[in-house]
Amino acid sequence: MLGEAIAAHRADQLDVAxxxxxxxxxxxxxxxxxxHFLGVLCHQRNRSEEGIRLIRMALRAVPLHADAHNNLGNIHKECDQLTEAEACYRSALVCQAQHHDALSNLALVLDVQGREDEALEAYARLLAQAPQLGRAHYLMGMFRCRHxxxxxxxEQAVECFRNAVLHDDADVRAxxxxxxxxxxxxxxxExxxxxxxxxxxxxxxxxxxHLxxxxxxxxxxxxxxxxxxxxxxxxFAASFDEQLLKNLDYRAPQILVAALVAKLGAPQAMLxxxxxxxxxxxxxxxxxPHARRLVGVDLSGGMLAQAGxxxxxxELVEAELAAWLRAGSSAWDIVLSADTLIYFGELVPVLSATHAALRPGGWLAFTLEALVGESDRVELAASGRYRHSRACIERALEAAGFRESVIVGESLRKELGTQVAGWVVLARKSGV
Known part of the structure; x- marks a missing residue:
């Protein structure tokens, strides 16, 4: 029965498991x-406190279970309980000194806590233990890019990524x-x-x-x-928040919503x-707090699962944004979009669809990556994301029907150790 439960769990049949x-x-x-495994499952179902309690019970019975210590650390890490996570990973390594997952996880939580030298030492230990492990080289490369x-x-990151590909030909991230x-x-x-x-x-x-x-x-x-x-x-839906929030200082949602809320006034849950x-x-x-009804739409089913x-x-909808807006009959008081339009080079079609979907007086709020210069330009950067100039955004907003807009420069994230320049854009549809 336990084997059947584990098989169902691995097949993502969580109810059965x-x-x-x-x-x-x-x-x-x-x-x-x-x-142990029920604790992991409870965390997956957003019942993290129950998951922690169950794995602790398992560890009382088998105190030298390295995998259980590591998974307990993962739950603490994903709940932003970094001190507790660190202790769990260290316990796993006491049980099994060459537990590669625990060591890489320890390196990550040390890095997130700002303990760069200790994190570097942990990644170096991982490489020394497992020089043939492509993932170890990849993680060291990502560490170099963050610092x-x-x-x-x-240049060291380049060598790490080359070695990651050499040892794991299927590692597309590397x-x-x-x-x-x-x-x-x-x-x-090159x-x-x-x-x-x-x-x-x-x-x-x-x-x-695309790249x-x-x-x-x-x-x-x-x-x-x-x-x-x-x-x-x-x-990378499962690790998206960790990568952006903790590793790349991602701030677009907070900055965008703060700019919008300044226009809306006190929340009344009416929009x-x-x-x-x-x-x-x-x-x-x-x-x-401002929403009577809040709907999320995204192309990625994996991301929507995390949002759920x-x-x-x-409501959560899996669809291409512009096509879904054009096909829908709903009218919106607010459409906000944090770092989604960075995958649109030509903005007019999606902005026009948004304008049509907004009620009179409705607000559109979105972020873009900034392209420096006065001319009307857009370029596809090596990151795979588009960058737009201010003049390009102003032209697209006007062509889409928006007559009232504000564009403010902000830093939205880090990349290769430097801040990425961006735009926070607010535009309002005419009417009352």
């Missing part, structure tokens, strides 16, 4: 594996980061070669196709391919709000 785990515990109270003091750090790092070093021909080789291996993969264009391999599309966006965000490109739902709790766990939405 939970019933089976509990039946095991009815037959054998305190069975440690059932307690760029000079170009030498980026290939992507390798191309971006090479481009940032001005080695655009970046193009990375994506060209990747395309030869996987000609139907939308990720290298090949981003590095100048071919003319950029007017909008990122739906398959590219879905693929990218599905692939129909669309979170356009809602991702994991970071904007939801911030705008919820976060809660607060009345």
């Amino acid at each position: 939970e019933v089976l785990y509990r039946k095991v515990l009815q037959r054998q109270a305190g069975q440690p594996d059932a307690l 760029v003091h000079d170009t030498g750090d980026v 290939r992507e980061e390798l191309g971006v790092a090479l481009y940032m070093l001005g080695r655009s021909e 970046a193009v070669a990375v994506y060209r080789e990747w395309l030869v291996r996987e000609p139907d993969n939308p990720v290298p196709r 090949f264009a981003a590095c100048g391999g071919e003319a950029p599309p007017v909008q990122a391919d739906e398959a590219y966006v879905r693929n990218v965000f599905d692939s 129909d709000v669309l979170d356009a490109g809602c991702g994991t739902g970071l904007c939801g709790p911030l705008i919820r 766990l976060r809660g607060g939405y009345d």
Whole structure:
């Protein structure tokens, strides 16, 4: 029965798995594996306190269970209880000194706590323990990219990503980061070669196709391919918040909603709000006090699953934003979009669809990455995201029908150790 429960759990059949785990515990109270895995499952179902309690019960029965210590640390980490997470990972390493997951997780929580030297030492230990593990090289590369003091750090990251690909040919994240790092070093021909080789291996993969264009391999599309966006965000939905909030100092949702709320006044829960490109739902709790109805739409089913766990939405829809807006009959008081339109080069179609979907007097609020200069320009950056000039945004807003707008420069995230310049845009539809 325990084997059936684990198989259902691995197949993401959580209802079935939970019933089976509990039946095991009815037959054998305190069975440690059932307690451990049921604890993990409870956390997956947004019942983290119950999950912590169950895994602690398992560890009382089997105190040297390294995997249980590591998974308990993961729950604490994802609940932002970093001190507790660190203690769990250290306990796992006492039980099993070469527990690679526990060591990489320890390095991450040390890094998040600002203990850069200790984190570097932990990543170096991981590489020393597992020099053939591609993931170890990838993680060291990402650490180097988060802590760029000079170009030498980026060059070391390039070597790490090359080694990650060498030891794990299927690691698409390492290939992507390798191309971006090479481009940032001005080695655009090498970046193009990375994506060209990747395309030869996987000609139907939308990720290298898009990034090949981003590095100048071919003319950029007017909008990122739906398959590219879905693929990218599905692939790291589970770690999205951790990567952006803790590693990249991501602030777009807070800055965007704060700018919008300043226009709305005191919350009265009276507005129909669309979170356009809602991702994991970071904007939801911030705008919820103003919303009578809050709907999230996103291309990525994986991201929507995370938004569902976060809660607060009345409805979540998997769809391409512009097409869904054009097809819908709903009227919105607010459409907000944190870092979604960065995947649109040409803004007029999506802004026109949004204008049509807003009620008179309704607000559109969105963020973009900034392109410096006075001219009307848009470019596809090596990151795979578009950057727009102020003049380009002003033209697109006017063409879409917006007559009242404010565009403010802000830093929205870090990339390769430096702040990424962005725009916070508020636009209002005419009428009352």
